[in-house]
Amino acid sequence: xxxxxxxxxxxxxxxxxxxxxxxxxxxxxxxxxxxxxxxxxxxxxxxxxxxxxxxxxxxxxxxxxxxxxxxxxxxxxxxxxxxxxxxxxxxxxxxxxxxxxxxxxxxxxxxxxxxxxxxxxxxxxxxxxxxxxxxxxxxxxxxxxxxxxxxxxxxxxxxxxxxxxxxxxxxxxxxxxxxxxxxxxxxxxxxxxxxxxxxxxxxxxxxxxxxxxxxxxxxxxxxxxxxxxxxxxxxxxxxxxxxxxxxxxxxxxxxxxxxxxxxxxxxxxxxxxxxxxxxxxxxxxxxxxxxxx
Amino acid sequence: xxxxxxxxxxxxxxxxxxxxxxxxxxxxxxxxxxxxxxxxxxxxxxxxxxxxxxxxxxxxxxxxxxxxxxxxxxxxxxxxxxxxxxxxxxxxxxxxxxxxxxxxxxxxxxxxxxxxxxxxxxxxxxxxxxxxxxxxxxxxxxxxxxxxxxxxxxxxxxxxxxxxxxxxxxxxxxxxxxxxxxxxxxxxxxxxxxxxxxxxxxxxxxxxxxxxxxxxxxxxxxxxxxxxxxxxxxxxxxxxxxxxxxxxxxxxxxxxxxxxxxxxxxxxxxxxxxxxxxxxxxxxxxxxxxxxxxxxxxxxxxxxxxxxxxxxx
Numbered sequence: 001x002x003x004x005x006x007x008x009x010x011x012x013x014x015x016x017x018x019x020x021x022x023x024x025x026x027x028x029x030x031x032x033x034x035x036x037x038x039x040x041x042x043x044x045x046x047x048x049x050x051x052x053x054x055x056x057x058x059x060x061x062x063x064x065x066x067x068x069x070x071x072x073x074x075x076x077x078x079x080x081x082x083x084x085x086x087x088x089x090x091x092x093x094x095x096x097x098x099x100x101x102x103x104x105x106x107x108x109x110x111x112x113x114x115x116x117x118x119x120x121x122x123x124x125x126x127x128x129x130x131x132x133x134x135x136x137x138x139x140x141x142x143x144x145x146x147x148x149x150x151x152x153x154x155x156x157x158x159x160x161x162x163x164x165x166x167x168x169x170x171x172x173x174x175x176x177x178x179x180x181x182x183x184x185x186x187x188x189x190x191x192x193x194x195x196x197x198x199x200x201x202x203x204x205x206x207x208x209x210x211x212x213x214x215x216x217x218x219x220x221x222x223x224x225x226x227x228x229x230x231x232x233x234x235x236x237x238x239x240x241x242x243x244x245x246x247x248x249x250x251x252x253x254x255x256x257x258x259x260x261x262x263x264x265x266x267x268x269x270x271x272x273x274x275x276x277x278x279x280x281x282x283x284x285x286x287x288x289x290x291x292x293x
Numbered sequence: 294x295x296x297x298x299x300x301x302x303x304x305x306x307x308x309x310x311x312x313x314x315x316x317x318x319x320x321x322x323x324x325x326x327x328x329x330x331x332x333x334x335x336x337x338x339x340x341x342x343x344x345x346x347x348x349x350x351x352x353x354x355x356x357x358x359x360x361x362x363x364x365x366x367x368x369x370x371x372x373x374x375x376x377x378x379x380x381x382x383x384x385x386x387x388x389x390x391x392x393x394x395x396x397x398x399x400x401x402x403x404x405x406x407x408x409x410x411x412x413x414x415x416x417x418x419x420x421x422x423x424x425x426x427x428x429x430x431x432x433x434x435x436x437x438x439x440x441x442x443x444x445x446x447x448x449x450x451x452x453x454x455x456x457x458x459x460x461x462x463x464x465x466x467x468x469x470x471x472x473x474x475x476x477x478x479x480x481x482x483x484x485x486x487x488x489x490x491x492x493x494x495x496x497x498x499x500x501x502x503x504x505x506x507x508x509x510x511x512x513x514x515x516x517x518x519x520x521x522x523x524x525x526x527x528x529x530x531x532x533x534x535x536x537x538x539x540x541x542x543x544x545x546x547x548x549x550x551x552x553x554x555x556x557x558x559x560x561x562x563x564x565x566x567x568x569x570x571x572x573x574x575x576x577x578x579x580x581x582x583x584x585x586x587x588x589x590x591x592x593x594x595x596x597x598x599x600x601x602x603x604x605x606x
């Protein structure tokens with residue numbers, strides 16, 4: 001064993017490059033997804049320095065210009081630069097996607113751990129989750145948004161609430177399997193306290209599947225945000241999110257289809273990248289399943 | 294068998310009660326004064342009081358909830374704040390376009406997705422399989438309204454084959470009715486097809502490794518007979534499950550699709566109600582859609598008895 005690993009050890013100089021090449025050979029689509037995501041994150045961070053103008057700057061004489069050197073993606077019905085609006089929109093979609101993924105994973109993990117170990121909590125919480133899961137997620141988010149004032153915080157809250165039940169289900173099923181494992185029984189027999197068992201023995205084993213789930217939640221949250229904004233119940237109209245840009249350009253489809261295509265393209269590309277990354281991580285975690293899914 | 298049937302049917306009652314409680318308590322959970330939010334920014338204090346009284350927000354929560362539930366059980370979903378018409382009446386007016394859209398999409402999607410998944414599994418690793426899987430990932434990633442606009446731009450504006458928007462009732466002619474539903478169904482169905490095809494393929498691949506498949510092949514059955522007669526029937530339970538769960542995608546997607554294609558259905562009613570903060574309508578629509586979702590998934594559960602007789606415990 002040691003002889004093999006010594007002889008196969010890559011030269012230190014080439015190791016990073018070799019690692020990337022290996023990863024690309026094994027999961028080409030996942031690496032492409034990651035690359036697109038990094039690109040989108042860079043766009044979001046550096047939006048003000050990428051040749052953009054104020055995305056809210058109105059210029060009535062330059063209304064509905066087709067894509068040109070001055071307006072790369074054209075201008076909308078108020079003469080705003082669509083390129084700048086789409087680039088700034090990256091910020092909204094990415095931050096909402098990441099925030100919902102983080103919050104729903106954290107909340108779902110906490111609730112899931114509690115239901116997996118405390119019987120009376122399980123009985124009550126799982127019935128509530130069943131009820132929540134009986135409402136189609138987009139409808140649930142719509143209902144919550146209809147009753148709150150439009151703000152990015154409320155959008156994140158509404159989508160998180162719609163996503164949490166599925167995370168709880170996953171964590172609970174993981175915990176129910178894990179707590180029957182001999183090493184957990186051994187820890188219980190040795191008198192280890194419950195919080196310590198959770199942190200030392202259960203938590204580390206939930207990280208990998210949760211990471212995969214979090215990417216899917218992120219993809220679904222970005223789509224839900226766009227849907228909410230598109231029907232007018234999401235991100236406030238003064239913030240350029242991809243859903244908002246498409247909603248505003250809806251009536252212009254016959255005159256200026258580019259107004260709808262560019263934000264749509266960015267949204268689809270980003271969601272695709274997240275999904276590819278998620279699929280790659282899932283395959284890496286469970287190679288047996290990889291052939292099937 | 295009747296034991297399983299009645300247990301499953303009875304189990305939906307607490308779930309629906311919870312949904313009802315949740316839909317009802319949304320008004321109370323929301324931060325701020327719901328009456329003021331519903332009344333809008335230009336409302337006078339009298340308007341706010343009127344709305345508060347009409348929603349019953351001035352009375353205790355539980356009293357109000359059981360009163361509301363009692364009315365719902367009698368088929369009364371309340372009265373719209375904006376139009377002053379009964380919510381059930383508003384929904385009934387709009388049922389046809391939504392039912393046409395979702396049924397068309399459901400039938401076409403299942404008819405396309407299951408064969409796609411079966412073929413991909415039978416030819417696993419070939420270019421056919423790769424194409425189906427690539428389509429499935431793409432289908433998950435392109436949001437329904439983005440796809441809808443791409444379809445409109447291609448088939449309606451550029452090629453001028455199909456109408457851009459609108460709906461024709463079935464009684465005005467089946468062909469016109471269908472022509473107006475083709476693009477909406479394609480837009481709405483893609484993600485559903487992607488989901489069902491993916492699960493069908495996974496479930497088939499799992500079943501195809503079993504011994505009885507080899508036995509069936511060994512006794513000389515044609516590969517089609519093995520695939521459809523032996524494999525597909527045994528792979529059916531996960532496929533049925535995902536068809537049922539996927540209904541949530543159809544319902545959420547229908548709201549968006551109706552907005553894009555200007556179909557005067559329940560989705561459009563929902564969006565209008567949100568923009569006007571017509572809460573009784575929103576409540577009624579969510580309760581109705583959730584009830585349909587629960588009932589369809591109950592039917593799916595009961596269908597397991599047909600596909601897998603061992604489930605009649």
